[in-house]
Amino acid sequence: MTPRLPATQRTATYHGGIAEAALRPTLEAAILAPSGHNTQPWLFRVTEDAVEIYADRRRALPVVDPTGRELTMSCGAALLNLVIALRHAGYSLSVEEVASKDHDLLARVRIGGPLPPTRDDERLFAAIPIRCTNRRPYEDRQVPASSVTELIEAAKALNAHLAVVTDTSKDAIAALVAEGDRTQASDPHFRGELAAWVHPNRTACKDGIPACSFGVPSLPSLVFPFILRTLDWGNGQSAKDRQLASGSPVLAVLWTDEDTPRAWLNAGQALERVLLTAAANGLSASFLNQPIEVPSLRLHLAEIAGVRGYPQLLLRIGYGSVPAPATPRRDVADVLLPRGG
Numbered sequence: 394m395t396p397r398l399p400a401t402q403r404t405a406t407y408h409g410g411i412a413e414a415a416l417r418p419t420l421e422a423a424i425l426a427p428s429g430h431n432t433q434p435w436l437f438r439v440t441e442d443a444v445e446i447y448a449d450r451r452r453a454l455p456v457v458d459p460t461g462r463e464l465t466m467s468c469g470a471a472l473l474n475l476v477i478a479l480r481h482a483g484y485s486l487s488v489e490e491v492a493s494k495d496h497d498l499l500a501r502v503r504i505g506g507p508l509p510p511t512r513d514d515e516r517l518f519a520a521i522p523i524r525c526t527n528r529r530p531y532e533d534r535q536v537p538a539s540s541v542t543e544l545i546e547a548a549k550a551l552n553a554h555l556a557v558v559t560d561t562s563k564d565a566i567a568a569l570v571a572e573g574d575r576t577q578a579s580d581p582h583f584r585g586e587l588a589a590w591v592h593p594n595r596t597a598c599k600d601g602i603p604a605c606s607f608g609v610p611s612l613p614s615l616v617f618p619f620i621l622r623t624l625d626w627g628n629g630q631s632a633k634d635r636q637l638a639s640g641s642p643v644l645a646v647l648w649t650d651e652d653t654p655r656a657w658l659n660a661g662q663a664l665e666r667v668l669l670t671a672a673a674n675g676l677s678a679s680f681l682n683q684p685i686e687v688p689s690l691r692l693h694l695a696e697i698a699g700v701r702g703y704p705q706l707l708l709r710i711g712y713g714s715v716p717a718p719a720t721p722r723r724d725v726a727d728v729l730l731p732r733g734g
């Protein structure tokens with residue numbers, strides 16, 4: 394069952410202090426960020442001169458993400474959306490990152506005087522509502538080198554690195570993805586956790602992933618969570634993902650120099666900047682993180698991809714052939730803590 398916030402937090406409102414009318418759209422943009430299993434594990438608090446972002450660990454995924462690494466990256470993605478939306482709204486700002494294992498506050502975005510947005514801010518802002526995870530096969534069309542360079546620069550701008558896998562290494566990495574699938578699907582706890590966040594296509598849930606995001610039609614979607622939970626589907630999935638990885642126009646590892654909560658927050662911001670840059674260039678993306686989530690495979694992935702640090706995410710990028718369905722989001726009021734001083 395999906396954890397829910399207490400009613401007092403759900404009904405919190407923000408007023409006074411920073412211009413209220415400008416803040417609601419910025420928070421609405423923040424919550425469009427991607428998150429592991431669409432858990433949306435973030436909370437926001439508006440203070441006199443800042444917006445704070447907190448990890449909501451009640452929405453953790455203890456099996457696939459026992460350390461909260463992906464949870465922190467998800468919050469980092471929401472932080473980047475918030476920053477871009479505030480810039481779009483014409484604020485100057487500074488970001489204070491305080492992520493640590495010891496507390497849930499991840500960052501504080503201090504809002505200053507008026508500052509016109511740059512063209513880059515506007516381009517990324519426009520991409521926020523069109524970005525989504527597209528797990529379908531992509532067109533057999535090369536991504537222009539200039540777009541790939543832009544993606545690499547997007548990661549670099551936020552203290553992370555994007556290592557584009559060479560054609561000669563793609564098959565070896567695809568084999569690791571397949572191995573990761575088989576390992577994860579053989580674990581009933583992994584299957585149970587995933588199934589708890591996957592819903593039939595017609596659902597009132599405001600979080601989790603509708604089965605149509607995995608290409609499942611409406612009728613079979615009714616039993617899809619049950620199938621995910623009950624059967625060991627590792628062999629089928631691994632064959633599919635292996636093909637997606639080896640045939641991916643761009644396969645890239647997002648990596649960081651360190652493996653700390655601060656580095657994860659940076660990786661999340663870098664991820665979102667990469668994804669928004671991709672969307673702005675008409676590109677789709679999806680995740681094949683299995684060889685990072687299965688600890689014994691992470692080092693192999695780093696070696697094969699030539700990464701001299703810590704792989705955080707494995708991304709597949711290309712031109713989508715079929716548009717991906719949108720996933721739901723909770724309301725801003727559901728993720729807003731009572732106003733602070």
Ligand SMILES: Cc1cc2nc3c(=O)[nH]c(=O)nc-3n(C[C@H](O)[C@H](O)[C@H](O)COP(=O)(O)O)c2cc1C
Nearest residue numbers: 427428429430431463466467525526602680682720
């Ligand atoms: C840190 C992180 C890890 C993710 N890992 C996976 C993954 O392993 N497999 C996958 O299919 N999607 C993965 N996703 C994508 C989410 O499932 C997706 O963002 C979420 O369902 C919301 O959908 P949207 O991206 O279309 O808005 C990940 C997203 C984030 C931010």
